[in-house]
Amino acid sequence: MTPMVRAESVTKRFGPVEVLKGIDLTVRPGEVACLLGPSGSGKSTFLRCINHLERIDGGQLWVDGELVGYRRHGDKLHELKAREVAVRRRDIGMVFQRFNLFPHLTALGNVIEAPVRVLGIPREQAREQAMRLLDRVGLTERAGNYPSQLSGGQQQRVAIARALAMRPKLMLFDEPTSALDPELVGEVLDVMKGLAADGMTMVVVTHEMGFAREVADQVAFLDGGVVVESGTPTEVLGNPRHDRTRAFLDKVL
Amino acid sequence: MTTDTTAVRVVPVRHYGRWLTALIVFGLAALFLRALFTSPNLEPGTITHYLFKDYVLDGVVTTLWLTLLAMLLGTAGGIVLAVMRLSENPVLRGVSWTFIWVFRGTPLLVQIIFFGFLGALFPRITLTVPFTGTVLFDRPTSVVVTGTVAAVLALSLNEMAYAAEVIRGGILAVDGGQTEAAAALGMSPTLTLRRVVLPQAMRVIIPPMGNETITMLKSTALVSIIAGRDLMTAVQTVYQNNYKVIPLLVVAAIWYLALVSLLSAGQWLIERRFGRGFTRGGVR
Numbered sequence: 001m002t003p004m005v006r007a008e009s010v011t012k013r014f015g016p017v018e019v020l021k022g023i024d025l026t027v028r029p030g031e032v033a034c035l036l037g038p039s040g041s042g043k044s045t046f047l048r049c050i051n052h053l054e055r056i057d058g059g060q061l062w063v064d065g066e067l068v069g070y071r072r073h074g075d076k077l078h079e080l081k082a083r084e085v086a087v088r089r090r091d092i093g094m095v096f097q098r099f100n101l102f103p104h105l106t107a108l109g110n111v112i113e114a115p116v117r118v119l120g121i122p123r124e125q126a127r128e129q130a131m132r133l134l135d136r137v138g139l140t141e142r143a144g145n146y147p148s149q150l151s152g153g154q155q156q157r158v159a160i161a162r163a164l165a166m167r168p169k170l171m172l173f174d175e176p177t178s179a180l181d182p183e184l185v186g187e188v189l190d191v192m193k194g195l196a197a198d199g200m201t202m203v204v205v206t207h208e209m210g211f212a213r214e215v216a217d218q219v220a221f222l223d224g225g226v227v228v229e230s231g232t233p234t235e236v237l238g239n240p241r242h243d244r245t246r247a248f249l250d251k252v253l
Numbered sequence: 254m255t256t257d258t259t260a261v262r263v264v265p266v267r268h269y270g271r272w273l274t275a276l277i278v279f280g281l282a283a284l285f286l287r288a289l290f291t292s293p294n295l296e297p298g299t300i301t302h303y304l305f306k307d308y309v310l311d312g313v314v315t316t317l318w319l320t321l322l323a324m325l326l327g328t329a330g331g332i333v334l335a336v337m338r339l340s341e342n343p344v345l346r347g348v349s350w351t352f353i354w355v356f357r358g359t360p361l362l363v364q365i366i367f368f369g370f371l372g373a374l375f376p377r378i379t380l381t382v383p384f385t386g387t388v389l390f391d392r393p394t395s396v397v398v399t400g401t402v403a404a405v406l407a408l409s410l411n412e413m414a415y416a417a418e419v420i421r422g423g424i425l426a427v428d429g430g431q432t433e434a435a436a437a438l439g440m441s442p443t444l445t446l447r448r449v450v451l452p453q454a455m456r457v458i459i460p461p462m463g464n465e466t467i468t469m470l471k472s473t474a475l476v477s478i479i480a481g482r483d484l485m486t487a488v489q490t491v492y493q494n495n496y497k498v499i500p501l502l503v504v505a506a507i508w509y510l511a512l513v514s515l516l517s518a519g520q521w522l523i524e525r526r527f528g529r530g531f532t533r534g535g536v537r
Contacts, residue, residue: 051437053433053436053437082441082442083441083442086436086439086440086441086442087439088439089436089437089438089439090438090439092437093437094434094437096430096433096434096437098430100428100430100431100433100434101434102431102434102435102449102453103453103530103531104452104453104527104529104530104531105530106530113438113448114438114439114440117440117444117448118438118439118440118444146529146530146531147530148530148531159434162438163437163438166438166439172437
């Protein structure tokens, strides 16, 4: 089976700083992969490379068998134009640490925007789908509210519904609960657990060890721009082989 | 513990300074108003006589549509220039920069006169199909670029330069996370600009653009120099014949003030429309 995400020695630098120094990772369809690691380890940058929000400098990165950012034509690779990149991104949902909801649109407006404008789905049909998604994240009564009238947890749940409205084959989560008050973390994690249970392929950058232990099929520990070790949660979290992993886990657990 | 206020009398702070300044201000205002209304040259009768004359009203209408047309073209061009300046294409960036440099760097009055005398630079405007010699259009410049056309050209090109900077500022004020969220949803750069960035930038753009509109309304008075048929041209024509300069300037001032008040009210309505979603309580 084609892996949903396959990375081979992916590198990325910001000016003189090499943020990713050769990341290798494979995520199979239906799998939940959690990326752990200290801040500055490159886990968020790697996540952003997957949907080409960052351009990789070296190595190769495939999503569902297609090279990210390139189109193969014979034996040549052509770099994609902005418009073509946008088309590829349609099937990859992303949830951000700071929600990034559109503040000038209501919760419902946020969810129907891309299906209507990008996929050309009729407004009524998009609306019905959006209401089902808002119901799924438990926010039916909040459909008419603007983001500023919602709590952080509610905003993040709308953001998840917004990403799901594009019917993605892969969902990326960039520290989805890090900007939330502690009592609001649970409601967002519950939605994510539901998604995982429904078989969604997910790559999650997180500090929530409980979530990783319970939901992840694969845990990768990143430090200094490389994957230090990866495996099942039991292996990596229960019995880490590397000192750096052990030191990190001692601090966060 | 509470203080028993029935026993002692509370003396509020006395603002002697305020009383004194109020006295001085009222005194000066009274002196000025007396001087104004006892002056034989103000002629309230003349003012009311000309205030609603049909050629003055025609001037008001011209000033108003000149303002609106220049602002409309100026804003549309300003959006294009702003996007060009923020573009990754260095040629477009350079063109936009140069345009803004020229039109902000020279006086509006100079630009108006320049367009008014465009025929002195290019006597004829000719459009041909390249390499065939077929002439599509050929007219004397003075016929095509009339006083009104020159006025619209000068005012809107000048406005484009200023609007571009205001709009660029508005676009830059929108959080980068918004563009990223739109990109992650598969929205193209153009769609992102139109549906996500500009609607949010509007909130920042409108107050200074309201200012621009008010400035524009008053700047239209400058086109009287090339007989732009506006309000100022109308009153000038009258006082050049009857020498009642002050009363006619007051007529113009009253109309400008009324129009500016109208525009300010419009700005308030538009600001409320684009402020949606940004205040917790003030939605709908």
